[in-house]
Amino acid sequence: MTTVEERPAREANPSATAADRPIGFGRIQRKEDPRFVRGKGNYLDDIVLPGMLHGAILRSPMAHGRIVSIDTTEALAHPKVHAVITGTDLEGLNLAWAPTLSADVQAVLATDKVRFQGQEVAFVVAEDRYSARDALELIDVEYEQLDPVIDVRRALDPGAPVVRTDLEGRTDNHIFDWEAGDAAETDAVFAAADVVVKQEMVYPRVHPAPMETCGAIADYEPIDGKLTLYETTQAPHAHRTLFAMVAGIPEHKIRVISPDIGGGFGNKVGIYPGYILAVVGSIVTGKPVKWVEDRSENLMSTSFARDYIMTGEVAATRDGKILAVRTNVLADHGAFNATAQPTKYPAGFFHIFTGSYDLQAAHCKVTGVYTNKAPGGVAYACSFRVTEAVYLVERMVDVLASELGMDPVELRLKNFIKPEQFPYANKTGWEYDSGDYEPTMRLAMQIAGYEDLRREQAEKRARGELMGIGISFFTETVGAGPRKHMDIVGLGMADGAEVRVHPTGKAVVRLSVQSQGQGHETTFAQIVAEELGIPPEDIDVVHGDTDNTPFGLGTYGSRSTPVSGAAVALTSRKVRDKARLIAAAMLETRPEDLEWEKGRWFVKGDPGAGKTIAEIALGAHGTVALPEGVDGNLDAEVTYDPPNLTFPFGAYICVVDIDKGTGKVHVRRFVAVDDCGTRINPMIIEGQIHGGLADGVGMALMEFIGFDEDGNCLGGSFMDYLIPTAMEVPDWETGHTVTPSPHHPIGAKGIGESATVGSPPAVVNAVVDALAPFGLTHMDMPCTPARVWEAMQGRPTPPI
């Protein structure tokens, strides 16, 4: 059942009195904030270990070249240099190549060839970071330049240079073909349809660019063979297991610590060569080695996102019933297939491109190829390619609306999956858990004043002014995922949680997921609080340390609340069930005679006779005679295997004004109505949405990593990789509906990536709508002033 809520008024100062604070769900301030506002966060580069050395990486200046020779003599002679490591050195250790998250291998340090500009070639370890940088200049590498593969459309041409000559028998740049849906059925619907629209669109290469770059400190203790590895990682446990597999260090001898993380957005999921090099550096020198990338290294070598060239087609009736969607995709995976996604899905969850619509058929084919560009592929708040899928379908629906002369909202309303159709099996294999789309769309229209906006637009158009209104209605698939379908390098996508209630009734919850700013210390304390009635401030949340937390796959793809949130809720319920047994013993009654109210079991019909969680905890650890089979503690643990994914959705409306003389787009308003199911902390949810909306405006208007024909990266610094400032984004207008997930213990669906997924098509649809007087039906991101002006001249060129 969906509850439609009005746009909330700004809430009053919530810290007024302790009595007003919710014990459980509701708006409370974040537990992590006091250290951050005092500058007492503990990020990777803040950590200093005794005797610590500093690493720096020499990188390839060219996109494709054969390494002729590397001379490290001068660098080694630098008085402050302790080690210089090359690919040849790593070959001796069998560490020159490391497995990727997609069953490929990636060079840790190049041995044969360099395959993208910025690729790792040598590693210097020195006494301080300045000297390490100085020594890079003393390494002499001779390259023989090779023709690069830069234009992804030419990557499969016969005679194209072969990027992966290291792979046995490889004669082309093809990685995979992958399909979902029924091709024949879809073609049949298309053949019979009144109306078919088709559009090629590019979702260009962008980058998560968290404010903190990636880094690691490796501290290898030679006597007991223990490696302590501090890393900027969103997935500490998965990293530990992979390090055990790659480096051959026994897993119990590896401790991965992920300290405070300065933003991740998917960028900090993978294992980068720098992390492995820090480990090698520490083993070689016998001292802790810190490596932190600079911003150019971050933008040029770590996980990019998107780089999909998509041809979309929609079949419909003349009166606007959408019948089928099909798409062909060419995916640029760069020089190594290092995409992070569940093994069975080489194009991630792209097959959610059926969107929020009730279709008769759907089909997609995705072809992945190698090019001489940085590897990566899924990052930047992407929910495993859901971003690309939502962009495709929401752009195509607008193309259809334009063809039919229909209002884009009307067209969407006409085709929504109806509430009674849930759980809804779509045509590519998903089962949407719950949804009620129309009230969400209508709330967004109400907040925006949709009819008034259209009137204003008509008046402005009559005066020759350019105003656009863009709609996007997205459905995501997040919270990966069921173990039987989903694993990453063989590790099932489940997550563990442990709750311990101390004798005095305070508690600790230990998580496998890792916050990069999402407020886990608060949200997860609130889940325990909701289930056990222990105030959030009395609950310590421990994460980011593999020696002190249960195993699990980490935070990405909006999976923390759907997976770990469920684990914490179920663990808390186990504690509650156990508390009932102990309370019954303490009250000398039967468990079934007890009733729960938040924080307390009491005797049915006799509310005065009861025991609080604190009393029960003291009893459990004390001298109470425990029932048979009940241990003397109030602890529990659960590893949660989600039965299905969750399907958050939302309606976004963007209003833009375009300066006709300069092509400059001004985002005037942005309305976002999200439905993420049960809401744990509305403040944190709104914050997640706001951030994603800014990402979306950034991608739609300015973020872009381009390459010149030689493969030089043109987005390698913040001077060229542009991220919105406070001046380019409006004051977000948000609203929400609540349609709980039926299979999640608390009904929560996840919110981390909704806005990043949903907002780019809203902005682009608004820009295209504004440019409709020029006869335009599509333009690709980024909508920079120059590209918008070119579109006005009738040449909306793709960015690549």
Place this chain on the structure above:
Amino acid sequence: MQVPAPFDYVRATSVANALELLERHGPEARVIAGGHSLLPMMKLRLARPDWIIDINDVAELHALTEEPDELRVGALTRHAELLDSDVVGRLFPIIHDAERVIADPVVRNRGTIGGSLGQADPAEDLTTVCDVLHARIVIASPGGERVVDMADFHRGPYETACEQHELITEIRFPVRPRAGSAYEKVERRVGDWAVAAAGAALWMAEDGTVADATIGLTALGLEGPAVEAAAVLIGERPSEDLFAEAADLAAAASSPIEDQRGPVDYKRHLAAELTRRVLGRALDRAAHPAVA
């Protein structure tokens, strides 16, 4: 993080001392003021001076003086100070227009007018502004100081008349009656370098015709003012058609190059569009001078 290569550092106490230090430390010495052009170049190791001569303590470079016929601005005047100055806004609104879009507010707290002109980046805004306002640049040498026109000062991208052993000390802006000026820039995002920009100044005759005019372009491949474009204005009564004609001539004088910020025809279009806009605003300001 990228870090500079080693160098030695010395602080100058006066202009004379700075010149002496430049002389002493030779061709591999560089003067630092705000440092927002030099230090990033040093971090990339594209600049590797042996000596850094810090002039931030040289008080005599840090003055803003209104004379009857000119405004004198010390080379060390920060962008933020120019933007905060009512005198600057009243006499030369083009400077405020430009300063509002130079880098960002934090960078403007450090960057200086002398540093901007000395760096002479082709996308740098104040060079255009100084062209438009017929500014004169005071350059101190061991042998004394000289005053040069912008035409002589600015020799091309990254090249000025200020020699290695010299120091820019002051910028002088002539004050003339019935003046109006304006600057407009298109940037991909706040804080970005210009895609293109244009500046203009108009000095009106008492009869309402244009007595004098200059038009300057930024990042559009034109060194110095757009002379022919301005010439069509002089002696004429302003009109939209007249400004459009001047704008077209300015565009014709530009020779932009294609880059990530846009193709040639777009930039040439901007040359005309922005010239038209700034002429209109300059005229409006000449007619309605700010009172301060």
Place this chain on the structure above:
Amino acid sequence: MQVTMTVNGTEVTRDVEPRILLVHYLRESLGLTGTHWGCDTSNCGTCVVLVDGEPVKSCTQLAAMTAGHEVTTVEGMADGATLDPVQQGFMEEHGLQCGFCTPGMMLTARALLDRNPDPAEDEIREAISGQICRCTGYATIVRSVQWAAAHPAAEGTTASEVPA
């Protein structure tokens, strides 16, 4: 060379190379790691500190250039246990998520409020436009600064108090 400056009200002297950037002097010589860095090109503003009360990007200033000046870092914002209203505003209005840009944002906000105690929304946005936040989308940062403006003498929660 010996570099002496006043940091958060205390005069400090350290022997450093002339090329040491102010951000590294603060973080590494003094251990004040609340000042962060996020780029190499003076664009991101995570390194902003106040020098003589004005926001400055500490990655684009040599420590040597700062000698003799007064520096305020995030560690110097609170008065003992009493937080600056700006710090309190960021907690009240969810002006931070990962916390990485936060010290720079708060210091710029402090400088703005010192100059203009009641800034309009667009003035706040302009003031922080040289600093990038990847998490918040800026609206809550703006509200945090507005909160601080509305509570110039915030009663002052203490750092040790449990937030709620």
